[in-house]
Amino acid sequence: MDNLCKYENIQESSDRCLYVQTNCNNQSKIAFTQLFYCQFDENYILVLIFIPFFFFLMFNLLSKTAENYLSPAVAHIAKYFKLSQTLSGITLIALANGAPDVITAIIATGEDDQGVLIAVGSIFGSGLFMTTFVLGSVLYYSKHILVNKVSLTRDLIFNIIGIGSIITFGYIGYISNQFSILFVSLYIIYIFVVMLNEKSEIKHCQENLQLIKKQEHQEEKQGLLSEEEYQQPQQIDEVKPFKYFGNEQQSLEFEEQQVNLYLAESCDNEDEEQEVIIFSKQTLFQKLQTILTMGFDLISKYTEGKKQQNKFKTSIQLLFTPLLLLLVLDVYDSLLFDRPLWIFVLCMALILAVYHYCHQIPLIALTIWSAICSIVWCKLIVEVLVDFIVLIQTLTGISPSYLGMTFLAFGNSACDFLVNTQLAKMGLGIMAITGCFAGAFFNLNVGFGIALLKQTWNGTNIQFPLFISDETNQHLINPQTTLIIQLLLIFSLLNMTSTLLLSVTVKFQLKKQLSYYYFTYYFIVLTTLTMITFFVN
Helix, strand or coil: CCCCCCHHHHHHCCCHHHHHHHHCCCCCCCCHHHHHHHHCCCCHHHHHHHHHHHHHHHHHHHHHHHHHHHHHHHHHHHHHCCCCHHHHHHCHHHHHHHHHHHHHHHHHHCCCCCHHHHHHHHHHHHHHHHHHHHHHHHHHHHCEEECCHHHHHHHHHHHHHHHHHHHHHHHHEEECHHHHHHHHHHHHHHHHHHHHHHHHHHHHHHHHHHHHHHHHHHHHHHCCCCHHHHHCCCCCCCCCCCCCCEECCCCHHHHHHHHHHHHHHHHCHHHCCCCCCCHHHCCHHHHHHHHHHHHHHHHHHHHCCCCCCCHHHHHHHHHHHHHHHHHHCCCCCCEECCEEHHHHHHHHHHHHHHHHHHCCCCHHHHHHHHHHHHHHHHHHHHHHHHHHHHHHHHHHCCCHHHHHHHHHHHHHHHHHHHHHHHHHHCCCHHHHHHHHHHHHHHHHHHHHHHHHHHHHCCCCCEEECCCCCCHHHCCCCCHHHHHHHHHHHHHHHHHHHHHHHHHHHCCCEEECHHHHHHHHHHHHHHHHHHHHHHHCC
16 A cells, blocks of 8 residues: 555645545545545545445355356366366366455555555465364364365365465565465465375275275175175275265265265256245345345346356347456557457457357357356456455554455355355265365465466565564564564464364364364454554554
């Protein structure tokens, strides 16, 4: 944020509106600061009333975009290209579920070094919330889970390496383009390791099945079992038990069937029409939600699209969506061959719309386009959110990292909390636990990593003196913000390390009692950082 755009400086100016218009140009989509000082005459009561409605609306739109459009689209893409469940889970599905966090990190960094502070707060705040409070909720509803020690250990180690890398950057004092590339490459290594683990698991299962069939064939051939005995399940000591996991109260077959059923329903979700509740029968909360999102729902219906739309609706989508994307991406006035870019885009969109109405564009192409449009809409919503966060930071002086780890993190993680706890109630606690740690690592390395690449791509370094005591760096990060980020990183690292040690101690049998530990841990972290924010100068 521009150092001139501070509450103290604004209050000391004779013409606050003019001062804000001149010095507070750090909001990309909506100049909330200028609106507050120029149009609303510094009406704090109006802002206090507006805040809850605004955040409810923005996070609702963000959640609906990811859930109703982006997730079904990427699931269909994964199904079309026949990606394995593991590969699609750590790439496309992770992108769909983590889109709000990833886009928030990329947008929040902005063009200056202090933009990284909001991104750090959002990513690590969301990750800490996922791996403490959400994880505790999963354990609470699952009662008792025997996890795959290889998978959990792998995810925890990679998370520890990722968090440790950011702490290392803080000790070095800056983040270069080379560091950013290495940081993003860590997720590529993670994908490679996951695929090797999956291959090893499949091979192990196949070997077990072959041994079982071979022993059954030998016993049947030798006549060692009567017909009744043969029909009973046999205890085979020679065969190693499956390393894969399962709820202690469920058989492996039931767990696998439930996982496959859930994934199948997720992939085919776009084929089903969602049940629409009549407005008169909706609750007061549902009516409010419908009214606030009515305009967005109408626009998104014709710009993001779903598989079941008819040719006419899809043709309208193809015609208007490219023009809307030009507006959202701020390239509407750009020139191409000395002509306005929108003319070329309009001509191309018109050709595609007519072609689709007369013939039909392949479904996979429309699905990919729908996913792109959904990501762009998420980008727009997050940009507006970040603009409003900047206003709050300007008026209150609260650390941007604290705002990121609370407002943005809670909103972006709300959907993950609901999904993972529902999975736990369905008996899919292992999938939920995997989502907590793998999702946190995806958001960290892909979201924050791309944000770092974006800022260092032109060869400039990001000043990141977190653990360097130097008075010349205080204008970059004030002491309060520095302390908050330091503790947030340390708490995140301690959480991952303690989870690994606890899992080894209890032999990877995670019971309900552990949920209280994670609830307490998150409460302590949130209370500590809140006290620092409001009581430490």
